[in-house]
Amino acid sequence: MEAKSKLNATLAAERIQVVPRPQVAHVEWEACRDELGASAIAVRLVLVGAEPADAELIGGARTIWEALVEGVLEQAEAPFPYVRLQWRSADRHEGGGR
């Protein structure tokens, strides 16, 4: 549970909020194992942004990814977060990835 609260705190951090596009719309996570059997976190982030993918959108997503991974790994015992990004157009109300 601590890992989850840290994850949410990381997502809420100002450094992510300053990214203009995309925005985090939804996050889910579950504990899992990596290929070597070590504890890991499978994270699903749903981002809202325009289509098609452009440099700004991908750059923003990279910033979010990096802040999330770094934030989680600052905890000494935190498992590695394997992030899956799904995208939603700004004009869509529901749905995750395609």
Added chain:
Amino acid sequence: MSGPSLLHAQLLDQARHLARKEPRRPLPSSLRRSVSTTYFALHHFLVREAVRSLLGSSKERAALRELCARGFEPRAMVAACRRFARPRLPAPVAQPLATAALPRELRRVAWTYLTLRHHRLRADYDPAAEFGREEVELLLALAEEAMRSWRRARAAPQGRAFALALLLGERIAAG
């Protein structure tokens, strides 16, 4: 440095082509192959760079570098990247370096390898896995940034230790 004749550069070009070849409705198979190819681009880049870090880049050692490159195993590289993804190194690695701190650039390389490896396994083995073009483009961008990060960090003592860890895996941290 990364001319078109180098394997990792060819693979990155191929991954980009696969990600964009169907502009309107990308085939899932194209996106899967793009993800897998992006991973292998970073894999071959890191193996090449680690070998050059350990053995130098002289022409006389070319055959030795080829031999050494065959000794890198993905699972050992995953184990090494787990160690180097954290802000601080474990004691057995930190002591000979006289520092436990890891440059962010190096950690970024480790994060990216772990992430790409994870998605490569999904792409190649999980029939239920789905990828969107934006996610695939992001993975490409991560690989490119990781290569730039390595070039900034490779001269540091921790960079050489990382090169060694990629070859040794968990054994690098054996006390």
